[in-house]
Amino acid sequence: MKRKIYAIVDLETTGGLAKRDKITEIGIVLFDGENVISTYQTLVNPGRSIPPHITRITNITNEMVAQAPFFYEVAKKVVELTEGAIFVAHNVRFDYSFLKEEFASLGYTFTKRQLCTVRLSRKAFPGLKSYSLGNLIKHFNIDVNARHRALDDAVATTELLKNILNQDYAEQTINQIVNAGIKSSKLPKEITLDKLHALPETPGVYYFHNTYGKVIYVGKSINIKKRVMQHFSKTTQKAERLARMVTDISTEETGNELLAMLLESHEIKGLQPEVNKAQRTSEYPYFIHYYYDSKGYLNFAWEKSSIKTRKNKQILSHYGSKQGAISHLAGITRELGLCQTKTDLYDKDGPCFLYKTEECDGACIEKESTEDYNNRAEIGIDLLKRIFDQNFILTLEGRTSDEKGIVLVEEGHYKGYGYISIEDMQFGIEEIKEAIKYVPENPETNGIIRTYLHKHPFTQMTTF
Numbered sequence: 001m002k003r004k005i006y007a008i009v010d011l012e013t014t015g016g017l018a019k020r021d022k023i024t025e026i027g028i029v030l031f032d033g034e035n036v037i038s039t040y041q042t043l044v045n046p047g048r049s050i051p052p053h054i055t056r057i058t059n060i061t062n063e064m065v066a067q068a069p070f071f072y073e074v075a076k077k078v079v080e081l082t083e084g085a086i087f088v089a090h091n092v093r094f095d096y097s098f099l100k101e102e103f104a105s106l107g108y109t110f111t112k113r114q115l116c117t118v119r120l121s122r123k124a125f126p127g128l129k130s131y132s133l134g135n136l137i138k139h140f141n142i143d144v145n146a147r148h149r150a151l152d153d154a155v156a157t158t159e160l161l162k163n164i165l166n167q168d169y170a171e172q173t174i175n176q177i178v179n180a181g182i183k184s185s186k187l188p189k190e191i192t193l194d195k196l197h198a199l200p201e202t203p204g205v206y207y208f209h210n211t212y213g214k215v216i217y218v219g220k221s222i223n224i225k226k227r228v229m230q231h232f233s234k235t236t237q238k239a240e241r242l243a244r245m246v247t248d249i250s251t252e253e254t255g256n257e258l259l260a261m262l263l264e265s266h267e268i269k270g271l272q273p274e275v276n277k278a279q280r281t282s283e284y285p286y287f288i289h290y291y292y293d294s295k296g297y298l299n300f301a302w303e304k305s306s307i308k309t310r311k312n313k314q315i316l317s318h319y320g321s322k323q324g325a326i327s328h329l330a331g332i333t334r335e336l337g338l339c340q341t342k343t344d345l346y347d348k349d350g351p352c353f354l355y356k357t358e359e360c361d362g363a364c365i366e367k368e369s370t371e372d373y374n375n376r377a378e379i380g381i382d383l384l385k386r387i388f389d390q391n392f393i394l395t396l397e398g399r400t401s402d403e404k405g406i407v408l409v410e411e412g413h414y415k416g417y418g419y420i421s422i423e424d425m426q427f428g429i430e431e432i433k434e435a436i437k438y439v440p441e442n443p444e445t446n447g448i449i450r451t452y453l454h455k456h457p458f459t460q461m462t463t464f
Contacts, residue, residue, distance in 0.1 A: 004174075006031045006115070007085035007218035008161065010154040011095045012058045014046050018097040022046035024060050024069060027157045027417035028081050034163055035157065040081055058148045071102045077111075086178055087112035090133045101202070105401050111225070113178050113197045116308040117160055120174070124167045131455040136160055180229040187232055190247040196232070199225035202396060202399075203260045204253040208246045208275070212429030216245055217275040220264035220450050222257050242275065255399035258407065259417050260453045265448060266439050284318035284443050286325045288384055293342075296370040297363055298330055298377040300384065317386035332383055336376045339363040344379075385447040387412040393432060394449075395425070395460040407434045407449065412443040429464045 008029040015021035023044045029298055030037040043060070045068045078099065081382045089095040103110035121131045128139065133153060137144055142159045146152045165168055179193055187193070188372070204224050208217040221227030228249060231242055254260045268276050290300050291314060303309045304326040306316065321323040326345070333343045333354070340346035340354050341364040354360035361368040388409050396405040398419050408415040418435035425432070453459055 005085040006158075006161065007033050007082040007112075008088045008154050008158045009082070009095050009099075010089060010150045011098055012060055012150050012155060014048060014050050014054055014096060018094075018101040021098075023098055023102060024054075024058070024065055025150040025359070026074065026078065027152070028078070028105055029151075029152035029154045030081060030085065031158050031161065039151060039155070041076065041204045042074055042077075044074065045070050045167070053405050059146070060149075061342075066365075071192060072106055074101065075106060075108070078199060079108075082112060084215055085112070086115050086174075088115045088117060088157065088161060090117045090160070092116035092118075092151070095297060107234075109200055109202075110219050111198060111201060115174060115178055117157055117164065119177065120170075121160065122166050123173055124164045133157065133160075152199065156450040179228070181227060181233040188243050189244045191232075191249065195249070196225065198227055199228055199249070200251055200253050201225045202253050203255060203257050204251055205263045206258055207250045207252075208242060208273075209294050210245050210252065211247045213248070213268075215271045217242065217272060217273050218264055218267045220260040221258070224251050224253070237276070253399050255403075255405050255419070256397040258396060258449070258456075259393070259405050260446050261452070262414070262417055265442060265445055269440075269442055273290070284320050285461055286319040287313075287315050288317050288319070288325055289315045290381060290384075291315040295366065296374075297304060297339075297342055298374045298380075299342045299344070300332070300338075300377075302326060302329060306399070310319060314386060315449075316384040318382065328384065332380045334359065335383070336380055337361065338370075338377055338380065342373075342377070344454075355414060386443060386450065388446065388449075392463045393429065394453075395422065395462065405434060406432060408433060409446075409449065412446075413441055413443075415439070429462070 008031055010022050010027045012025040013021050015025050024046050025043050026041065028040040030039070041066050044242045045065045047070065050060060050062050050065070069316055088094060093116070096112070096114055100110045118131050120137060123129075128135070133156065134147065136142075137147075137156050140160065140163055141171035142156050144152050144156045182191055182193065182196070201223050203222045205218060205220045206224050206228055207215045210216050218219045219227060219231075229288060231239060252263065254263055268278075285305050286298060286302055287310065288302050288307050289296060293299050301415055302319075302322070304322075317328070319328070329343045330345060332338065333340060333345060337359060339360045339362075346352040346364075351362070351367065355364055361373070383431050389412070391410045393409075394407040396407065398404045402423075403419050404419050404425060405417065406421055407417045416436045416438040420435040424435075
């Protein structure tokens with residue numbers, strides 16, 4: 001069996017946010033589970049000043065890093081040292097995120113198998129009051145020359161890993177964490193763990209192909225690698241089916257979650273993958289609209305779509321089936337306490353069924369005033385509406401640090417997305433629209449955008 005090589009990494013930085021702060025020192029220990037193979041340490045010029053409170057912790061000053069190499073000058077060495085190794089750190093997300101961000105700024109995707117000694121320590125040594133590196137150093141009497149210096153902390157983490165490896169079932173636990181609980185024997189024959197670990201850890205869409213190259217499943221995630229690995233770690237019928245059918249995996253990075261959702265919807269509609277069930281509808285022959293009746297009550301109704309039926313209608317949303325439209329109306333009716341005769345769900349004269357069960361206040365027999373009823377019913381317009389009133393462009397994270405993702409909504413509907421350099425964002429709307437890749441109209445995407453904006457209300461929006 002090929003022995004594992006661990007690259008134990010520790011970084012010192014100008015702060016705690018990878019997208020804002022920079023690396024000031026790198027320490028790496030290569031360890032084979034028994035012996036240290038080699039070590040590496042270098043200061044790094046962060047290209048900005050080090051805050052005084054950080055200097056007090058690390059003792060790294062601006063003068064010390066002034067003549068140090070910039071990250072791009074040591075990037076190749078970091079890649080060479082960590083190649084083929086399991087990336088280990090105490091609180092691995094911190095160190096890993098900083099390196100990923102630095103490499104991304106250079107146009108390089110840094111992807112490694114990861115192992116966190118905080119998580120491992122909790123499993124190996126339950127019951128400790130704290131699992132901070134400082135506390136574990138004291139607990140195991142690990143000798144450290146200078147805390148909060150990269151190589152010294154990396155060496156201390158290596159000693160901690162040695163203690164963990166001496167515990168029963170440590171190897172089994174490590175394999176489970178590193179490979180997300182996936183057993184090689186459960187993977188499709190053509191898909192290896194190395195192939196899964198090489199997948200990007202960024203937002204985007206992934207495609208599962210069969211032996212003929214045909215796409216049989218399309219999915220999306222904010223972390224492609226993590227989501228794909230989840231597919232093969234499950235024991236569901238769907239997972240077993242995929243394990244039998246999948247021979248290849250391809251990906252499309254999008255830079256942000258919304259574009260991943262929009263691209264997934266578009267691809268499922270176009271490719272019609274046989275394993276996907278949701279979002280395969282490509283036709284929307286029904287719609288819901290609203291109007292005010294002769295008594296002044298706000299009404300909702302569903303109709304089969306045609307040029308004639310859509311004419312002069314206040315359309316709120318389109319549906320792939322009659323049942324879909326009716327179900328949506330029924331849900332809104334009960335949620336808001338509306339009258340079934342006013343939501344096209346009851347066509348008999350007199351009181352509706354919900355009035356008989358005291359869920360309707362009597363708009364059906366004019367017992368409830370139009371003012372009181374319409375105050376509730378108007379909320380239904382917002383809940384049912386999938387068509388936008390404004391033309392706008394959303395600006396989102398791009399795939400690289402020097403570009404932005406853009407989404408175009410025009411004439412009430414999502415039109416497409418694209419990418420534009422930050423430098424070109426200064427130009428007008430028409431120039432920005434030239435970067436848009438237009439797609440066929442898909443009513444579901446309006447709902448995707450509305451839901452996203454509800455969850456992310458501060459998304460940059462430019463109306464025109």
